[in-house]
Amino acid sequence: MAFVYSEIDRNKRKTWLLMAVFIIVLVGIAYPVGYQIGDPLIAVAIIGGFSFFYALISYFAGAKVALFVSQAKPLKKEENARLYRIVENLSITAGIPMPKIYLIDDTAMNAFATGRDPKHAAIAFTTGIVDMLEDAELEGVAAHEISHIKNYDIRLATLVLMLVSIIAVISDFLRRGFLHSGRGSRKGGNQAAVIWLVLAIVLPIVAPIIATLTQLALSRRRESLADASAVLLTRYADGLANALEKLSKDEEILEVANRGTAHLYIVSPLRGKRGTGLSKLFMTHPPIEERIKALREMRS
Numbered sequence: 001m002a003f004v005y006s007e008i009d010r011n012k013r014k015t016w017l018l019m020a021v022f023i024i025v026l027v028g029i030a031y032p033v034g035y036q037i038g039d040p041l042i043a044v045a046i047i048g049g050f051s052f053f054y055a056l057i058s059y060f061a062g063a064k065v066a067l068f069v070s071q072a073k074p075l076k077k078e079e080n081a082r083l084y085r086i087v088e089n090l091s092i093t094a095g096i097p098m099p100k101i102y103l104i105d106d107t108a109m110n111a112f113a114t115g116r117d118p119k120h121a122a123i124a125f126t127t128g129i130v131d132m133l134e135d136a137e138l139e140g141v142a143a144h145e146i147s148h149i150k151n152y153d154i155r156l157a158t159l160v161l162m163l164v165s166i167i168a169v170i171s172d173f174l175r176r177g178f179l180h181s182g183r184g185s186r187k188g189g190n191q192a193a194v195i196w197l198v199l200a201i202v203l204p205i206v207a208p209i210i211a212t213l214t215q216l217a218l219s220r221r222r223e224s225l226a227d228a229s230a231v232l233l234t235r236y237a238d239g240l241a242n243a244l245e246k247l248s249k250d251e252e253i254l255e256v257a258n259r260g261t262a263h264l265y266i267v268s269p270l271r272g273k274r275g276t277g278l279s280k281l282f283m284t285h286p287p288i289e290e291r292i293k294a295l296r297e298m299r300s
Contacts, residue, residue: 022164022167025167026047026048026051026166026167026170027044029047029167029170029171030043030044030046030047030048031043031044047170050166050170051166051170054162054165054166055162055166058158058162058165059116059155059158059162060116062114062116062158062162063114063115063116063120063121063122063154063158066112066114066261066264067102067114067122067124069256069258069260069261070104070112070124070256070257070261071104071105071256072102072103072104072122072124073102073103073104073105074100074101074102075101075102075103080103080130082135083101083125083130083138083142084101086135086138086139086142087099087101087123087142087146090139090142090143090146090233090234091146093233094146094147094149094150094233095150096118096121096146096149096150097118097119097121099113099115099118099121099122099123099146099149100121100122100123101122101123101124101125102122102123102124102125103124103125103126103127103130104124104125104126104127104254104256105126105127106126106127106128106252106254106255106256107126107127107128107252108126108128108250108252108253108254108255108269109126109128109129109132109133109246109247109250109252110126110128110129110247110254110257110265110266110267110269111123111124111125111126111129111141111142111144111145111265111266112124112145112261112264112265112266113145113146113148113149113153113154113264114154114157114158114264115149115154115155116154116155116158117152117154117155118149118150118152121149121154123142123145123146123149125141126254128250128252129141129247132246132250133243133246134242136234136236136238136239136242137239137240137242137243137246138243139234139236139239140230140234140236140239140240140241140242140243141240141243141266143229143230143231143233143234143239143240144226144227144229144230144240144266145226145266146230146233147225147226147229147230147232147233148222148226150229151222151225151226151229153222153225153226156222157222157263157264171205220285220286223266223285223286223291224286224291224294227240227291227294227295228294228298231295231298237295237296237298237299238295238296238299240295241292241295241296244266244267244288244291244292244295245292247266247267247288248267248288248289248292253269254269257269257270263285267285267288268285
């Protein structure tokens with residue numbers, strides 16, 4: 001199982017590198033725009049301040065929004081003692097507080113975790129996944145979601161989603177402004193001014209693409225990490241592997257899912273789960289066949 005621990009360490013290091021990309025992109029948007037208005041630092045401060053308050057609000061409200069959009073309803077212990085017991089036992093093993101359990105009334109098989117930290121976490125399961133999986137398989141899925149909580153993926157996913165949204169909103173606003181004005185407000189026709197103007201126009205177009213690709217790459221790495229962590233919790237790789245095999249054959253469409261929440265789920269709820277070549281860059285999850293293969297290789 002040494003591979004599992006090294007994979008966790010490697011992914012955690014790369015996570016912080018990926019987060020740094022978002023900061024660079026935000027500064028990359030703000031600075032050339034600020035140059036055109038005559039004060040780059042003011043532009044960086046304004047965009048940075050707006051981003052901070054937007055992320056702060058989303059940080060505390062993000063989980064509630066995700067659960068509301070997914071039409072998830074809280075589950076009481078007496079309503080499904082089997083599922084409650086599985087989540088409770090895994091939480092004790094993982095050493096985290098018992099997350100709240102929610103059910104999504106849908107026959108499609110899927111699940112996701114959300115919340116800002118282990119003390120404010122929740123796991124939502126579809127009725128389909130609870131009904132169709134055997135105990136060991138459902139335990140593997142629950143362990144995967146609990147791993148997201150323990151590894152603070154839920155916090156990171158919320159913050160990254162907000163950063164992507166911020167970059168998209170700011171970029172669209174600036175792009176429209178430059179397209180309508182046709183020029184920046186800064187005087188001067190020297191070469192440096194022309195370069196800054198080009199950057200101010202091009203970056204708002206390119207930045208959302210870079211941010212989205214970074215978000216998707218981060219999401220794929222986190223899914224692989226959660227798979228590995230789930231094996232550490234259950235000591236049974238086949239449980240999750242068998243569950244993923246069943247989920248890969250499920251053709252039911254999860255009606256409440258959308259592109260904004262797709263990355264949260266254990267498998268992509270959107271159609272077109274397979275990816276080849278460049279299309280893999282735009283996938284929210286690693287190819288499910290690769291995940292199953294990696295899990296089979298983790299058998300202890």
